[in-house]
Each structure stands twice: as structure tokens, then as C-alpha cells.
Amino acid sequence: MKQVILVRQDLNLPKGKLAVQVAHASVSAFNKSNFFKKRIWLASGMKKIVLKVKDLKELKHFVAKAQQAGLVNYLIQDAGKTTVEPGTITCLGIGPDSEERIDQITSHLKIL
Secondary structure, three states, X not given: OEEEEEEEOOOOOOHXXXXXXXXXXXXXXXXXXXXXXXXXXXXXXXXXXXXEEOOHHHHHXXXXXXXXXXXXXXXXXXXXXXXXXXXXXXXEEEEEEOHHHHHHHHOOOOEO
């Protein structure tokens, strides 16, 4: 079991802002997951990987791929109080789910 967070590189988010957006995506996707997958993921160490995507277009491509694969996903829109404009989509949380299912759509992406 693992979870992946996809982060837009075109936004050039400061490290602190990036960390917060990734945390939002992780928790939000986890909260959407079913009880069984939550329990397994929690018991197995909560593996999560942060991957990079080029821009909003590529991020939305992975939203569609995750939905087609039946993977829980959560798109993060920032409130716009610090670094980016309100409503800016920053990242996407996928899973937790089996590594095999997630890797089918994200294995070619590079680690942040």
C-alpha cells in the first residue's frame, strides 16, 4: 500500500508552502479512502511518495487517469492567502491503494 502526491512544478512553490500543500493532499485523499484501505496503510507504515508534474494540464491528466482506474484522489486548491492566487490548483493526492494499481498510472513520473 502506498499513496502518491503529484505536485505542479510550474508554480515554483517555496519549500514551506510546498510541504503544506503536500500535507493537505495526503490527509484529504486519506479521508476519502475506505476504512479497509486506511487500516492497511496505517498498519504498513503509511508509505507516501511525492512526484512532480510539469503543469496544471498534466496534473488534470492524472486526475482523469486516477478516476478511470477507480483510485481515490483529491485535488488541492489553495486559499490564496500567501503565495498563489485563490483557487490555484497545486497538487493531487492519490490513494492509499496497492502499489501496483498506483504504479500503473504514475510509475514513469520523477520523484520531487
